[in-house]
């Protein structure tokens with residue numbers, strides 16, 4: 001949202017009581033420079049001032065309450081170091097102490113004995129006595145004369161601001177002052193009247209007043225609803241415009257034909273029947289690739305849903321049209337697994353697949369780059385080394401990016417420059433199950449394909465929650481599984497802030513396992529981030545080849561690793577992992593024929609949120625359900641892959657709770673753009689102008705895939 005007008009652009013300094021110094025602080029602490037900025041800092045909650053408590057019922061439960069009574073006495077008490085004012089407030093039910101340690105002179109001047117006041121604050125108990133420290137206080141007469149104001153806004157603040165007396169009350173005064181100077185023309189309407197009528201939205205002007213100084217609960221809710229709708233409408237409009245713009249402007253390579261690579265592979269090499277979901281997604285991709293526009297498609301599919309095969313088949317379509325393809329993965333291990341999978345799948349077809357990462361050096365690298373530029377390599381698989389400058393393709397037609405949330409926006413856009421004439425088609429694959437609602441919003445300018453079906457024969461992983469006391473039983477269970485020929489992951493958390501401690505923890509766990517599973521009867525691999533990539537890779541490969549029974553690791557194995565014989569995943573300190581991480585980890589098992597287990601080991605005492613996460617994991621295997629739960633627990637801003645989405649600019653919206661408004665706004669925006677892609681019609685001038693005003697806000701990520 002943006003607020004500008006002559007009045008709204010005035011410096012905050014000109015508000016009574018602010019002045020240059022406090023204005024400076026407001027700028028630094030909250031980014032409030034102008035009247036308009038102040039109005040865009042919405043309250044995060046409201047205190048209900050319609051109800052008065054009886055003094056005898058007032059409790060020290062941390063909630064701010066409102067009392068009404070007469071000041072019975074007032075006393076200025078001078079201690080050795082400090083002064084304080086103590087008043088006794090009385091109503092028909094009893095007495096309570098009010099106390100001030102700061103701003104004593106001002107309070108002394110305001111408070112008069114025997115007068116009636118409305119008092120707001122929190123109760124605390126000192127030495128068995130209830131007091132209210134630093135309450136807000138207003139003469140009952142003034143309170144009653146004031147229109148509205150029964151829902152007092154509460155603004156977020158900082159310690160520095162509070163220390164300089166720029167507290168909530170002061171903020172309220174600033175806003176009140178601004179609102180009094182405001183005219184409706186300062187906040188012109190930016191939604192067409194059909195939409196206002198359709199949803200019975202209040203005007204923009206009313207909404208701004210109503211969100212700061214509502215005179216009723218209803219007014220406050222109406223204001224919030226209006227502002228949410230407006231934000232989502234313009235956000236979705238922007239995405240829709242971008243997408244339309246790209247469709248018009250970005251021509252793409254045309255993969256007109258299905259040729260021998262695809263046909264031979266499909267009829268003779270395909271190792272399994274594709275799932276219906278895979279078939280559908282491949283059709284969607286095929287349609288894009290021959291349309292003459294650049295494809296920008298997000299492929300979502302839960303772990304193990306078979307995205308690799310879709311990537312391979314898409315690559316064959318490029319090859320059949322004399323283009324090269326590349327696959328980029330976020331880690332060396334993952335990239336090399338793709339390389340191995342691709343190489344095996346296409347054996348005998350005369351396709352050259354090469355691997356490139358930071359570890360490919362010297363002469364080997366030089367030759368590879370030469371062959372790539374000459375077009376002798378058909379598919380290049382690798383890490384982000386692919387997007388470095390010296391990597392030149394002969395004719396790149398399709399770029400596939402796996403596990404995209406690991407890549408920054410910049411890296412992705414760099415791929416675009418690797419193709420001549422037109423940008424390559426882009427297929428972004430992710431197993432991070434972004435909730436549908438969020439995907440629609442965040443990737444609203446991408447096309448989305450979903451693999452919503454796992455290959456047949458997959459049994460859901462049985463997930464159990466066990467606390468420390470079960471350690472012995474877990475070990476026995478592991479032994480039995482190993483006897484059956486299975487392999488086991490044991491995963492430890494590792495976060496940077498406590499890396500040393502975490503590594504110690506991992507080492508201890510490893511030592512304990514060595515006692516239980518002694519060599520030479522058992523073999524244990526260990527992998528963590530402090531190891532050299534080469535050693536890490538070697539340990540990993542030992543496990544992949546089945547030479548070790550147990551893999552002890554930090555979360556480095558999280559993404560993409562495929563060891564079908566591994567059937568047990570033990571996650572230590574599971575309470576320290578986020579939901580989506582737990583789900584990713586669990587996805588490492590349940591890939592083979594054997595019944596698989598995931599054991600979440602936690603300490604005995606858990607926070608409410610941790611309990612909820614663990615319970616969700618035990619309850620369901622469905623990545624989307626987990627993503628939704630995650631969003632509810634953490635809020636949308638924290639979901640992987642959405643950090644740079646611009647969502648944080650939505651001041652009020654909570655995507656989990658405001659789904660209905662989001663859907664409505666999205667449909668309205670899409671309809672509008674379908675009818676008038678350039679917003680050129682006179683009746684859309686209002687919308688056009690405001691969206692131009694917002695302009696740069698989402699630009700940064702509008703151009704990238």
Ligand code: ADP
Pocket residue numbers: 272273274275278301302303304305306307308309431455456560562591
């Ligand atoms: P992800 O989507 O997590 O990348 P993969 O592509 O690694 O999943 O596939 C997981 C496993 O499922 C692989 O071993 C793969 O060979 C197998 N697979 C993929 N598609 C099918 C299918 N249609 N039928 C049977 N197995 C399949």
Ligand code: MG
Pocket residue numbers: 307308402560
């Ligand atoms: Mg994968």
